[in-house]
Amino acid sequence: MSAINIRNIDDRSILFKFSNGSLEVTIRQGDISKEICDAIVNPTRVSMYPSGGLDEIMHKAMGKLFDDQVSAVSQEMKENACPVGQSRIFVAKNSQNPNVALFVINTVGPVYQTEEKEKSAFLLQSCYSTSLQLANLYSLTSIAYPAISCGANRFPPQEAAQVAIESVRQYSCNVKDVRFVLYERPIYDAFVKEWTDYAEKINQAATTTRSTIDERSRFRIASRSSFDSIRDCILCDEQQLPPDREHLCIKCSELTRSRIFDRFLQRLCIAAETSLHELKKACKLLKPILNYYPLVYAPIQKFDQSIHKRDVAAEYYVQNHCDKQFRNSMPVAVVGDGNCFYNTFLKLSGAGATTEASAVTSVELRARNVVELVLRLNEYINKYASLEMILDSFEDYVRKEMVHDTHFASIWDLLSISTVLNIDVISVYPKVNGDEDIHYQLLNGKLFSPLINKHATYDTKSKITTLTGVNHVKILFTNCNKQLKIANKKEDWMPNHFVPLLSLR
Structure with a gap:
């Protein structure tokens, strides 16, 4: 199983498609001002007053409505209109100019300084993160980027592409269609090479081990x-x-x-x-x-909008297909890179998932879970005998999927992760396929608890076991895309993604 499928469309465009449908990245050589999508990102100056180049082209293509909005902000704020690394969003499409993108997001890229290249990379990443935050805030699903700072600002295309990859992976969230529309062939080639190298690295990790x-x-x-x-x-x-x-x-x-x-x-x-x-x-x-390497896990319990990004697609399933008891919860966006199950738990760990300063990774959680499940398999089979009919062949799954980084998790992973992290895990399964769905019947509201709870204390006199300070995580079976209804035909819905649910109060 490849985590990212690569498809050469023609000699001027290439598509990178994450295999669970969470993200598509297109790199195309062309004129970005003609791109039809939800938002086009336009590199500008801190005053946002156009002074040539792509900025000038965008103002002409987007028309008077866009130009008037930018001019009003520019005249009022002057050199503070949009600081370096920040972004501002404006309406573009209207009845007088219907054949353009819905929005234009202005951003100010850094001037590349060799002696301060880390700072330059940080500011460039900020351009991506702030523009994607705006796109997510407005529930946009497609966005087109030029090669920010690669022109007059002299950012090396190879380094810029690397920043773009990391930024899109971290901040795209509900933006499922990301495009890089690049005018110059050398820049196009650099972006294609870096994305191809990244995809091949992910695919190699997903299918093979790098050992002789x-x-x-x-x-x-x-x-x-x-x-x-x-x-x-x-x-x-x-x-x-x-x-x-x-x-x-x-x-x-x-x-x-x-x-x-x-x-x-x-x-x-x-x-x-x-x-x-x-x-x-x-x-x-x-x-x-x-x-x-001790693992001390204390997951966050409440949603904080200043920290957490909502998963809009998952929110649709929560509000429309989940039981009422879960509708006061907010799904938190998690990268759909094949490790979403383990990233769900890491997302809630903050900085305190371990007693050491080094961070716990999805690879570590996967390795710990494999050891726990393999060595205590019979105990888990006995404890969760009610799930037998929806469990895959264990030997096939653990050998071909579970031990490989970026391969998708299954119900088997759920059985033992609670013991690994010493928490209770509650699975939430949307009733998209109706009451007769066996997965809904068996998994919705299902409690997965540690085999031995380290927070349990036993009173020998009263013979009562008391649980103290037990943490829990609610995990949602979801899909990276909202359900599509085609006429009266209703196909069986299948989840392809996991996200955590946090309490709103």
């Missing part, structure tokens, strides 16, 4: 007669352990937390290629590493 045949052979554990005899590092399997070390060599222990779990998941992937039995042995071998 020698590495795969070295990582095989089946031939080992006994785990007790191992005196090599259990992560790299290269360095011998000194007498004062039990599991990790010095070299591996100096790796960052995220790199540790990248390697951890890679080991699981390689083991899974052989058999489920081999994967189980790998989980047993690697599990001690988890003790070196």
Whole structure:
């Protein structure tokens, strides 16, 4: 399964389509002023007074209504009309000029400074984040960008494309159609190359492990007669352990937390290629590493509009197809990159998901969940026996999907994540297909709780177990797009995305 599908439309345009339908990115060589979409982003000056280039072209193409709005703000605010890195939105389409974009979003890109390239990149990212925030605020779904700052402001196209990729990935939210309409061929080629490299990197991570045949052979554990005899590092399997070390060599222990779990998941992937039995042995071998990296998870419970972005498509399902008890909740936008299930929990963790300063990643949560589920599979099957009819084959799923970064999660992931994070998880499933939908019947309002709750205290005299300070997360099965009704035909609706629900009060 590829996380991003790449399609060459012709020699002047290419499409990058995220496989769960959450985002389409088109790069096209052409004239952006003629693009028909919800919003076109127009690079301008801090005064917003046009002084040539694309800004001048946009004013002529968009007509008097747009020009009058910009002029009014420019005359009143002068050099403070739009600071560098900020954006302003204006109406463009009207009865006198119907064949243009609905809105134009003015933004002021930075002048590239080699000695301050980090600051230049920050300000360029701000152009993307503020323009996408406006697009989301106005519930727009399509937006077109030029190569901001790549002209007179001398921003290197390769670096600008890298900023654009990271920005779109983080801030697009409900904007599902992002276009880069680039006039000059060298800039077009640079953007195509960077997006292609990014997509291929994601796809490689989703389908393969980056290890050589020698590495795969070295990582095989089946031939080992006994785990007790191992005196090599259990992560790299290269360095011998000194007498004062039990599991990790010095070299591996100096790796960052995220790199540790990248390697951890890679080991699981390689083991899974052989058999489920081999994967189980790998989980047993690697599990001690988890003790070196404590995970303390305290999820946010309330929606804060100054911090969280709403997911408009998910909000549609909450308000129109979810039970009333969930309609006082707000769905929070999560990137649809194949890791949305794990990103849902990270989204609510803030900065305090771990006792260390380094951040927990989706790769770490996935690796921990694989270990937990594989090693205690029978316990979870017994606890959630009622879900048997909607569970896929475990061996096929865990070996081909669950161990791979950016592969989509299934109900199996839900069974054990509550134990990994020591929280209660409540799943919410929209009743789009009606009361007879078996997934709605079994998953809506379903409580997933830890096998052993670490917040539970047992009073030996009263023989009563008390739960203290148990956190919970509500997770919504949703779709990146609103339901489409075609005549009287109603096709079965299927979710392809997860987002968290936060309380509004």
